[in-house]
Amino acid sequence: KQEVTQIPAALSVPEGENLVLNCSFTDSAIYNLQWFRQDPGKGLTSLLLIQSSQREQTSGRLNASLDKSSGRSTLYIAASQPGDSATYLCAVRGFNNAGNMLTFGGGTRLMVKP
Amino acid sequence: SQTIHQWPATLVQPVGSPLSLECTVEGTSNPNLYWYRQAAGRGLQLLFYSVGIGQISSEVPQNLSASRPQDRQFILSSKKLLLSDSGFYLCAWSPLRENYGYTFGSGTRLTVV
Numbered sequence: 001k002q003e004v005t006q007i008p009a010a011l012s013v014p015e016g017e018n019l020v021l022n023c024s025f026t027d028s029a030i031y032n033l034q035w036f037r038q039d040p041g042k043g044l045t046s047l048l049l050i051q052s053s054q055r056e057q058t059s060g061r062l063n064a065s066l067d068k069s070s071g072r073s074t075l076y077i078a079a080s081q082p083g084d085s086a087t088y089l090c091a092v093r094g095f096n097n098a099g100n101m102l103t104f105g106g107g108t109r110l111m112v113k114p
Numbered sequence: 115s116q117t118i119h120q121w122p123a124t125l126v127q128p129v130g131s132p133l134s135l136e137c138t139v140e141g142t143s144n145p146n147l148y149w150y151r152q153a154a155g156r157g158l159q160l161l162f163y164s165v166g167i168g169q170i171s172s173e174v175p176q177n178l179s180a181s182r183p184q185d186r187q188f189i190l191s192s193k194k195l196l197l198s199d200s201g202f203y204l205c206a207w208s209p210l211r212e213n214y215g216y217t218f219g220s221g222t223r224l225t226v227v
Contacts, residue, residue, distance in 0.1 A: 031212040044218040051213055102216055104158045
């Protein structure tokens with residue numbers, strides 16, 4: 001059974017810092033990995049989708065990498081801003097489960113202080 | 115472009131009352147549809163998924179049920195709510211092809227009192 005772990009569970013940084021969020025998964029039989037952002041009381045907003053054949057994806061100040069063989073992904077946020085404060089979730093879509101569904105990590109709660 | 119609508123945004127219901135949450139998707143056909151629940155301080159739990167009209171799979175035994183009466187409509191129901199049904203319910207869709215990502219709705223905050 002796929003298990004997804006995110007470290008750290010919470011992170012507080014001053015504005016302007018570059019930071020890295022980590023995600024690890026136990027089963028490398030995946031189609032893709034997706035990073036989401038969730039603001040308090042809101043739904044999930046997709047940030048980046050990395051296919052299993054890809055190594056990284058970039059969108060603005062965000063860069064996500066994927067090392068499928070080692071079961072790891074990182075989300076790099078450059079020049080963090082208070083508006084980046086949210087919970088960040090990674091999820092993998094595997095083909096060893098019925099319906100090829102997403103398995104989520106527990107999330108990293110990020111606070112960027114002005 | 116594709117959009118997903120979920121309502122209501124918030125709901126307060128007494129124990130033992132029925133529940134109906136609705137989710138619709140626009141701009142696509144034959145999507146995979148999902149219901150997730152996020153309890154306070156806990157992760158996302160998949161409740162139901164559907165790959166077609168009338169086709170519902172349940173991930174966990176519970177007090178809830180789901181139906182898909184139309185291609186782009188997914189309904190989460192309960193005949194009698196329990197206190198433990200409180201939580202944040204999220205609907206999501208994805209194309210049939212596995213190399214696409216998921217898109218989530220804005221969620222429904224359900225409080226059972």
